[in-house]
Amino acid sequence: MEKILRGVVEFRKHDFEKHKALFRKLGKKQQPHTLFIGCSDSRVDPNLITRSLPGELFIIRNIANIIPQYRESGEYLATTSAVEYAIQALNVQHIVICGHSNCGGCAALYLPENAFQTMPHTQRWLEQAKVVRQRVELNPEAADPAAREWLTEQENVVQQMKNLLSYPFIRERYKAGTLKIHGWYYIIRSGQVLAYNIEKGYFEEME
Numbered sequence: 001m002e003k004i005l006r007g008v009v010e011f012r013k014h015d016f017e018k019h020k021a022l023f024r025k026l027g028k029k030q031q032p033h034t035l036f037i038g039c040s041d042s043r044v045d046p047n048l049i050t051r052s053l054p055g056e057l058f059i060i061r062n063i064a065n066i067i068p069q070y071r072e073s074g075e076y077l078a079t080t081s082a083v084e085y086a087i088q089a090l091n092v093q094h095i096v097i098c099g100h101s102n103c104g105g106c107a108a109l110y111l112p113e114n115a116f117q118t119m120p121h122t123q124r125w126l127e128q129a130k131v132v133r134q135r136v137e138l139n140p141e142a143a144d145p146a147a148r149e150w151l152t153e154q155e156n157v158v159q160q161m162k163n164l165l166s167y168p169f170i171r172e173r174y175k176a177g178t179l180k181i182h183g184w185y186y187i188i189r190s191g192q193v194l195a196y197n198i199e200k201g202y203f204e205e206m207e
């Protein structure tokens with residue numbers, strides 16, 4: 001804790017001073033260009049991997065970067081309201097859905113029921129990605145555990161891109177070309193970010 005308390009003081013002294021004009025401007029309003037959806041994993045830092053500053057990314061983070069399918073219900077409001085607000089109130093022009101390597105949430109899709117005895121909320125949340133596991137298990141390559149891991153993480157990104165399009169206000173803007181959806185896969189140990197190529201149907205390195 002001492003480390004982060006010291007960080008707060010140092011931030012004010014150095015980083016804040018460096019970007020003082022920006023913070024003054026941001027003090028009045030935000031106008032982010034991108035809704036960034038990532039995993040809660042401590043190793044996935046949206047601002048760090050995109051070298052972006054405060055005010056640029058509106059961020060949603062949850063276990064396994066999941067976007068619930070659109071439905072009118074009171075479930076999962078923390079996530080669905082943030083999606084709604086980013087589009088309808090902030091008018092972001094881009095949505096990035098970013099999965100990552102070594103994702104504990106994606107790995108948990110293969111755990112037995114009894115592994116969740118003390119984590120019923122996590123279990124219920126991850127049920128939303130069951131379809132990802134089902135699809136990966138149809139792939140013969142998934143017989144190899146290492147391949148199954150990244151296949152699941154990447155398939156999960158593709159599934160969440162589809163889920164985003166189940167929101168009428170997203171679908172409408174996407175079709176009109178005023179909103180772009182990007183699927184990314186961040187590899188922690190190499191620092192690479194792969195982008196999903198919709199036409200080709202696979203992830204490739206960004207230029």
Ligand SMILES: [Zn+2]
Pocket residue numbers: 039040041063064065100102103104105106
């Ligand atoms: Zn994760």
